[in-house]
Amino acid sequence: MDVPERVAVVGAGAVGLTTAYDLAAGGAAVTVFERGTPGSGMTGRAAGICYDAYAEDVDVAVADRAMRRFRELDGNHEFEFHEVPYVFLAREGDDAGATALSEAVDRMQVHDRSVELVDADELGERFSMHTDDVGLAGVSDSAGWADPKAYVDLFVDKCENEGVEFRVGEAVSIRTDPPGVVGGDGETVDYDAVVVAAGVHSRALLAAVGHPIALKPYRAQALVAECEYDGPTVYDATDGSYLRPHPAGVLAGDGVEAVEADFDDWDPAADDWFVTESTAAVRHRTETDPTVERAWAGLCGATPDRNPLVGPVASDVYVATGWHGHGFMWAPAIGELLAADVLGADESVPETFDPRRFDGDEEFEVVEGMTFDE
Ligand SMILES: Cc1cc2nc3c(=O)[nH]c(=O)nc-3n(C[C@H](O)[C@H](O)[C@H](O)COP(=O)(O)OP(=O)(O)OC[C@H]3O[C@@H](n4cnc5c(N)ncnc54)[C@H](O)[C@@H]3O)c2cc1C
Structure with missing residues (x-):
């Protein structure tokens, strides 16, 4: 295989930027195309929760790699990774939830995950949060959060230092055979390889050149509320809500609509019901009186088997999307693995993620990412 010298990356989210940097560090001349500004897609809307408490081989390998890199960046004082335990719980009476959690x-x-099962009493002894309603909880010590915007700023700098060219403010389309990018002016520039890291928009970009991918967008919501909280990140599997510490108090989320959203017509503002329910959940769990500072919605990408779509779709044309809400926490690993694939290095993306395992026209239900049900 010829090693590509000139590579285009479409999309400057966490995934595109990490891939672009790793490609450039590996010797490629890289151009990043971004229709907005770096991080203006879903990365700028992510909650920034990171953990390695996964149950499947492939997820564990990717998460370990990503966490190692977050911690290395922190250790080098390039970036702050906030170490905070991750608690996931099922409420009393939610027997199905407790069984799924315990399994x-x-x-x-x-x-070999650093995770243990605890009951409500033990949880209450370890953390200052409301635990009376907890039936069973898992506690993972290897977890934390990071600011997605800080990650974007860091990788833009790192890319620029490696000579990556940025073309921002321009929505592009792509060509295959030969691979190329069609700019806003309609002009096509050929590249040795093209990486489509355009988030949920990757489907439209690839469908337009005859390579449909099995991806459905679904809407998720989050908010930041002012309050006094320095407890762990908590995922309540019974009501599907989560919260994590934030400099203002708490970042809380869920509001997932497990139905296919319309790429071109979705509401980026949070729904009133979500703000009400999420604030009540924060009040309940943190035993504080939160004041909502801001709330928003975004799109996540679902695939039929809940594994992402990462790898080649055509000769020298690659995609990286379909994260089920885990794209930020996996970006440091996916960037490395995909760059290695594009550059023909020994190591590569797990076969389980091969986008060609689907035809792209599959019927499937949208399932959100944090749930334990397999
Ligand atoms: C409310 C919410 C909370 C979340 N919380 C978490 C979390 O705690 N942890 C976690 O890991 N993940 C979380 N996620 C998921 C996370 O946001 C995504 O998985 C991740 O940001 C995906 O990154 P990306 O680089 O693939 O896509 P994006 O960040 O969407 O980047 C794609 C980029 O491509 C650009 N683009 C699209 N089309 C074109 C075009 N034609 N030409 C040029 N540019 C184009 C877009 O403008 C965009 O900037 C959350 C998502 C939401 C909505």
């Missing part, structure tokens, strides 16, 4: 913890422990 998930068993599988996590088989994979």
Whole structure:
């Protein structure tokens, strides 16, 4: 295989920027195309929660790699990774939730995850949060959060230092055979390889050149509320809500609509019901009186088997999308693996992520990412 010398990356989110940097560090001449500004897609809307408490081999390998890199960046004082335990719980009476949680913890422990099962009393002793309603909880010590905007700023700098060219403010389309990018002026520039890291918009870009991918967007919501909280990140599997510490108090989320959204017609503002329910959930769990500072919505990408779509779709044309809400926490690993694939290095993206495992016209239900049900 010829090693590509000139590579185009479409999309300057966490995934595109990491891939662009790793390609450039690996010797390629890289141009990044971004229709807005770096981070203006879903990365700028992410909650920034990161953990490695996964139950499947492939997820564990990717998460370990990503967490290692977040911590290296922190260790080099390039970036702050906030170490905070990750608590996932099922409420009393949610027997199905408790069973799924306990089975998930068993599988996590088989994979050597630093995670243990605790009851409400123990949880209450370890953390200052409301635990009376908890039936069963898992606690992972290897977790934390990071500011997605800081990650974007860091990787823009790192890319620029490696000579990556940025073309921003321009929505592009792509060509295959030979690979190329069609700019806003209609002019096509050929590249040795093209990486489509355009988030949920990757589907439209690839469908336009005859390579449909099995991706459906769904809407998720989050808010930041002022309050006094320095507890762990908490995911309540019974009501599907989560919260994590934030400099203002708490970042809370869910509001997932497990139905296909319209790429071109979705509401980026949070729904009133979400703000009400999420604020109540924060009040309940943190035992504080939160004041909502801001709230928003975004799109996540679902695939039929909940694994992402990462790898080649055509000769020298690659895609990286379909994260089920895990794209930020996986970006440091996906960038490395995909760049290695594009540059023909020994190491590469797990076969499980091969986008060609689907035809692209599959019927499937949207399932959100944090759930334990397999
Ligand atoms: C409310 C919410 C909370 C979330 N919380 C978390 C979390 O805690 N942890 C986590 O890991 N993930 C979280 N996610 C998911 C996370 O946001 C995404 O998985 C991740 O940001 C995807 O990154 P990306 O680089 O693939 O896509 P994006 O960040 O969307 O980047 C794609 C870029 O491509 C650009 N683009 C699109 N089309 C074109 C075109 N034609 N030409 C040029 N540029 C184009 C877009 O403008 C965009 O900037 C959350 C998502 C939401 C909505």
